[in-house]
Amino acid sequence: MKFVTEYRDASTAQQYAQAIAQITTKPWTIMEICGGQTHSIVKFGIDELLPQEIELIHGPGCPVCVTPIELIDKAIALASLPGLIFCSFGDMLRVPGTQKDLLSTKANGGDIRIVYSPLDAVKIAAENPTKEVVFFAVGFETTTPATAMAVYQAKQQNLKNFSMLVSHVLVPPAIEALLSAPNTRVQGFLAAGHVCTVM
Known part of the structure; x- marks a missing residue:
């Protein structure tokens, strides 16, 4: 999958959704880090394709939103x-x-x-x-x-x-704060690739 049209192919997306559902054996709470990810997930209905055992939580968002x-x-x-x-x-x-x-x-x-x-x-x-x-x-x-x-x-x-x-804004301190918070439900992060590359 290299091109935009392939990402929008319903049958391919459904195959991936089924594969994810088959390997999901327990509930997961995953937080996306970037506001751009949140936008794409909601816009393209990716959250609706995931099995109910996978809960996506919107994370720290974009640096614009967290500017003091x-x-x-x-x-x-x-x-x-x-x-x-x-x-x-x-x-x-x-x-x-x-x-x-x-x-x-x-x-x-x-x-x-x-x-x-x-x-x-x-x-x-x-x-x-x-x-x-x-x-x-x-x-x-x-x-x-x-x-x-x-x-x-x-x-x-x-x-x-x-x-x-x-x-x-640095991403690692935000992730550390989330993970060290008492009663955190977050079990994983969907990290922005461009941020991970720089980190």
């Missing part, structure tokens, strides 16, 4: 400053702070720009030398190398107007 509200408020305060360009991934704009979100800050005149890579923010800083450019670095371990590369590139270009507000 204090950091969201700092981001909003920075983005509200005149003469400052605030760069962020698009999914952060609707995350609420205590009073408002970045999207409403943008609507009220904040110079907030959606970027697809930290290097986009470096480019914006190079193109706007008279303005401070702040990149909101949010993500799991997987986004940390790109954030580090942005810092490296900004230093290489001698950019004095580039800075970051950082909220990187």
Whole structure:
């Protein structure tokens, strides 16, 4: 199974579901780590294909969802400053702070720009030398190398107007906390492959 159409083949999916049901001999509680996994599991009905002995629990979710509200408020305060360009991934704009979100800050005149890579923010800083450019670095371990590369590139270009507000989240401490919690029901994790590769 290498291609998208093969993943959507009902007979192949049913064969896998039957194979899983045949080898499941006891109840299992499995937690998916990534919000993207949760989305795909629900969207494609994978949870409905599994035998009733397998219970899926939604885990820590995406780093966007677990960004501390204090950091969201700092981001909003920075983005509200005149003469400052605030760069962020698009999914952060609707995350609420205590009073408002970045999207409403943008609507009220904040110079907030959606970027697809930290290097986009470096480019914006190079193109706007008279303005401070702040990149909101949010993500799991997987986004940390790109954030580090942005810092490296900004230093290489001698950019004095580039800075970051950082909220990187580590997956292992979250897993350890879940496993060490009293009365935990989690028996296994469906870990995000890209996070496992970096860890």
